[in-house]
Amino acid sequence: MPSKKSEKAILIVCDGIGDRPIPTLKGKTPLEAATKPTLDKLAAKGATGLLHVLSPGIPPGSDTGHLSLFGYDPRDCYTGRGPFEALGAGLDLKPTDVAFRGNFATVKVSGDDSFEVLDRRAGRNLPEGRKLAKLINGLKLPNHPEVEVIVGHTVEHRCVVVLRGKNLSSAISDTDPHGFSDSVLAATPLDDSKEAKRTAQIINEFTREVHRILSKSPINSSRKKAGQLEANIVLVRGAGVLPVIPPLKTMFGISAACVAGGALYKGVARSVGMEILTVPGATATYDTDVEAKARATAKALETHDFVFLHFKPTDSAAHDKNPKKKMEMVEKFDHMVATLLPLIDMDYTHIAITGDHTTSSTNGKHTGNPVPLLLVGHAVRNDDVKEFSERACAKGGLGHLLGMAVMPLLMSYLDRSPMFGA
Amino acid sequence: MPSKKSEKAILIVCDGIGDRPIPTLKGKTPLEAATKPTLDKLAAKGATGLLHVLSPGIPPGSDTGHLSLFGYDPRDCYTGRGPFEALGAGLDLKPTDVAFRGNFATVKVSGDDSFEVLDRRAGRNLPEGRKLAKLINGLKLPNHPEVEVIVGHTVEHRCVVVLRGKNLSSAISDTDPHGFSDSVLAATPLDDSKEAKRTAQIINEFTREVHRILSKSPINSSRKKAGQLEANIVLVRGAGVLPVIPPLKTMFGISAACVAGGALYKGVARSVGMEILTVPGATATYDTDVEAKARATAKALETHDFVFLHFKPTDSAAHDKNPKKKMEMVEKFDHMVATLLPLIDMDYTHIAITGDHTTSSTNGKHTGNPVPLLLVGHAVRNDDVKEFSERACAKGGLGHLLGMAVMPLLMSYLDRSPMFGA
Numbered sequence: 001m002p003s004k005k006s007e008k009a010i011l012i013v014c015d016g017i018g019d020r021p022i023p024t025l026k027g028k029t030p031l032e033a034a035t036k037p038t039l040d041k042l043a044a045k046g047a048t049g050l051l052h053v054l055s056p057g058i059p060p061g062s063d064t065g066h067l068s069l070f071g072y073d074p075r076d077c078y079t080g081r082g083p084f085e086a087l088g089a090g091l092d093l094k095p096t097d098v099a100f101r102g103n104f105a106t107v108k109v110s111g112d113d114s115f116e117v118l119d120r121r122a123g124r125n126l127p128e129g130r131k132l133a134k135l136i137n138g139l140k141l142p143n144h145p146e147v148e149v150i151v152g153h154t155v156e157h158r159c160v161v162v163l164r165g166k167n168l169s170s171a172i173s174d175t176d177p178h179g180f181s182d183s184v185l186a187a188t189p190l191d192d193s194k195e196a197k198r199t200a201q202i203i204n205e206f207t208r209e210v211h212r213i214l215s216k217s218p219i220n221s222s223r224k225k226a227g228q229l230e231a232n233i234v235l236v237r238g239a240g241v242l243p244v245i246p247p248l249k250t251m252f253g254i255s256a257a258c259v260a261g262g263a264l265y266k267g268v269a270r271s272v273g274m275e276i277l278t279v280p281g282a283t284a285t286y287d288t289d290v291e292a293k294a295r296a297t298a299k300a301l302e303t304h305d306f307v308f309l310h311f312k313p314t315d316s317a318a319h320d321k322n323p324k325k326k327m328e329m330v331e332k333f334d335h336m337v338a339t340l341l342p343l344i345d346m347d348y349t350h351i352a353i354t355g356d357h358t359t360s361s362t363n364g365k366h367t368g369n370p371v372p373l374l375l376v377g378h379a380v381r382n383d384d385v386k387e388f389s390e391r392a393c394a395k396g397g398l399g400h401l402l403g404m405a406v407m408p409l410l411m412s413y414l415d416r417s418p419m420f421g422a
Numbered sequence: 423m424p425s426k427k428s429e430k431a432i433l434i435v436c437d438g439i440g441d442r443p444i445p446t447l448k449g450k451t452p453l454e455a456a457t458k459p460t461l462d463k464l465a466a467k468g469a470t471g472l473l474h475v476l477s478p479g480i481p482p483g484s485d486t487g488h489l490s491l492f493g494y495d496p497r498d499c500y501t502g503r504g505p506f507e508a509l510g511a512g513l514d515l516k517p518t519d520v521a522f523r524g525n526f527a528t529v530k531v532s533g534d535d536s537f538e539v540l541d542r543r544a545g546r547n548l549p550e551g552r553k554l555a556k557l558i559n560g561l562k563l564p565n566h567p568e569v570e571v572i573v574g575h576t577v578e579h580r581c582v583v584v585l586r587g588k589n590l591s592s593a594i595s596d597t598d599p600h601g602f603s604d605s606v607l608a609a610t611p612l613d614d615s616k617e618a619k620r621t622a623q624i625i626n627e628f629t630r631e632v633h634r635i636l637s638k639s640p641i642n643s644s645r646k647k648a649g650q651l652e653a654n655i656v657l658v659r660g661a662g663v664l665p666v667i668p669p670l671k672t673m674f675g676i677s678a679a680c681v682a683g684g685a686l687y688k689g690v691a692r693s694v695g696m697e698i699l700t701v702p703g704a705t706a707t708y709d710t711d712v713e714a715k716a717r718a719t720a721k722a723l724e725t726h727d728f729v730f731l732h733f734k735p736t737d738s739a740a741h742d743k744n745p746k747k748k749m750e751m752v753e754k755f756d757h758m759v760a761t762l763l764p765l766i767d768m769d770y771t772h773i774a775i776t777g778d779h780t781t782s783s784t785n786g787k788h789t790g791n792p793v794p795l796l797l798v799g800h801a802v803r804n805d806d807v808k809e810f811s812e813r814a815c816a817k818g819g820l821g822h823l824l825g826m827a828v829m830p831l832l833m834s835y836l837d838r839s840p841m842f843g844a
Contacts, residue, residue, distance in 0.1 A: 399821065417480060420496065
């Protein structure tokens with residue numbers, strides 16, 4: 001098809017879309033049980049397949065799943081979730097920074113001088129989060145004054161922690177006990193390097209200093225008086241350094257934009273060079289404004305070659321072990337795609353629709369089962385699958401692929417995938 | 423089936439066979455739109471699948487595509503196109519040689535002492551090519567007299583250039599501007615090695631010396647008088663060293679022969695140890711004599727275990743953006759296979775038919791879409807696909823494979839694929 005306009009692409013990720021057969025849905029998955037006329041119409045027009053986002057049977061994380069969907073091998077470049085959270089929170093990272101996801105939490109000092117965890121989320125609702133982060137942002141560690149400590153608040157009890165300085169390592173364990181222990185854990189080095197040993201010491205000092213500062217904060221005195229849990233410590237997890245990877249511009253010569261509500265997704269998108277668009281109403285929660293997201297996507301396509309559009313609530317419903325809610329959220333996702341389609345010119349646009357992983361509505365966890373994949377556009381060899389679902393797409397003409405194949409395939413339709421050889 | 427005769431195999435490559443849906447062919451691909459009774463009959467008898475020749479979405483070059491089909495991973499062994507062109511031109515290469523594809527071209531010296539390219543192909547028709555190559559073959563570079571310079575002519579404006587000596591590197595950029603610049607480019611090192619820096623200097627000296635010698639050649643005076651473009655420089659590209667790979671004889675214990683028209687395909691075949699057969703009429707152009715090629719293949723099978731039979735015109739038609747011509751060339755390919763079948767004993771022969779890449783008749787380029795694969799022979803578990811085409815083979819019993827799988831699978835039917843393990 002000769003084109004005067006340039007060819008565009010959209011990657012739409014329905015988070016946690018895959019599922020297992022649900023007895024209360026007569027053995028169907030939430031996706032199979034949902035009414036989704038737009039997705040089925042696109043399946044009938046395009047080609048389908050199944051995607052092992054990492055590799056068969058391996059449950060992807062949200063970060064590694066998206067890295068794969070963007071065309072990068074997490075086994076080569078992934079060190080931890082921290083840097084994506086930090087980028088998503090709007091912080092800028094240097095290559096030598098070590099970043100962590102953090103939780104404001106509630107602890108009491110127990111007899112043996114360890115911290116007993118009363119609530120990993122300090123009650124979750126934490127309107128003072130930003131002020132608390134400011135109290136500890138830039139704190140000087142007495143034994144490591146040369147290390148810069150950056151703390152940024154995101155939402156509710158969530159924050160990011162960045163250590164900046166020389167000779168730091170991300171090979172250290174979490175202080176967050178994740179519910180497996182009653183106490184705040186001591187960070188330990190995960191390899192034999194001096195750097196890992198030192199960074200573990202720094203984080204353990206950070207834990208004590210943060211507790212010292214927050215314990216005497218008037219904010220916590222007020223919370224205590226009001227019968228609320230004190231937010232008197234920060235638990236860290238997911239230590240990582242920014243992946244050293246070429247941006248999408250280098251990989252495929254494209255300008256890329258991201259329409260997402262959640263910080264982590266924005267962070268992974270930033271790490272591969274996407275411009276993060278601010279869309280009022282895109283909340284990543286059940287009430288996210290999908291029409292606003294669809295309109296923002298169509299608008300972004302006027303100025304970018306590629307847009308990544310992320311939809312979170314399907315995953316949240318599965319984590320909440322609520323298959324009916326997930327079904328309802330699939331229908332909301334279908335409405336988002338239905339809103340988008342009339343706003344774009346399909347003569348010049350290729351679309352990929354898939355998920356970053358399966359999230360089981362039964363156990364509330366990411367699982368290693370594949371997710372459906374749909375590609376549609378004028379250069380796509382369509383197949384005879386007429387339904388967008390796990391079992392229908394298993395028979396599709398795209399076959400069963402790895403997550404890393406999505407971007408090269410999508411970019412190939414735009415003649416943006418670089419040839420190897422001559 | 424017990425055999426007194428030995429089992430044989432043929433790999434038939436229909437170059438650039440895959441395509442995209444073509445509006446003027448009612449959304450079919452040229453392969454789907456063509457009448458190809460022989461290929462469809464073989465599909466009905468055998469098993470089919472789809473082949474990602476390199477990996478999903480990555481457009482293969484002609485060289486890397488064939489290396490993969492022969493069972494070698496180009497990511498491990500490929501450095502550039504040059505050595506395959508040189509081997510295909512009949513030159514012998516040493517492991518330390520650096521080889522280039524060359525073009526005789528027309529330049530004029532511009533004000534700033536650079537070479538302005540007037541024609542990258544010196545008018546393409548160059549009957550004096552062999553004489554011009556002789557003029558510069560063996561030239562001594564004043565600053566690098568220790569380096570042996572070998573220049574061989576192939577056809578029209580095409581030649582190969584080999585640098586022979588110590589401490590050379592293939593990690594240097596092209597001097598051929600490929601139409602992206604008006605000037606001959608200076609070769610630059612692509613890594614930090616001394617060898618790359620030195621080789622770039624040598625090639626830049628080669629460029630100047632070749633221009634000096636060719637500019638004063640009587641051949642060019644005559645061409646000028648006749649109103650033809652002077653062939654007064656050589657542009658080089660695709661620097662590479664011979665891949666260090668075991669021959670097919672070592673891999674599978676087979677004697678192998680090649681029936682092909684194009685130099686590049688012969689070169690890749692030579693690099694894996696095939697005997698290159700000379701077949702009068704095998705031109706690699708639209709009028710190539712397919713019956714002669716079929717007869718040569720059958721004859722070669724009497725003295726070899728394996729024959730690689732290459733068919734080029736489908737690719738050429740797609741590069742010419744002519745889907746109707748490609749369809750016609752598919753029919754010519756079908757006729758080649760129809761001619762071959764009665765000449766071989768299918769009780770003792772397995773055949774693989776596939777392509778080295780998709781070439782889009784719409785944009786004239788290699789694309790990252792998969793190609794159909796067909797295996798036929800007495801040991802093949804056949805499937806219910808009855809048509810050799812992209813969409814039909816997507817449902818085939820072989821599934822979707824990587825290009826490197828073809829030779830082990832084919833050799834496995836001959837009990838030639840070595841067991842791994844015990």
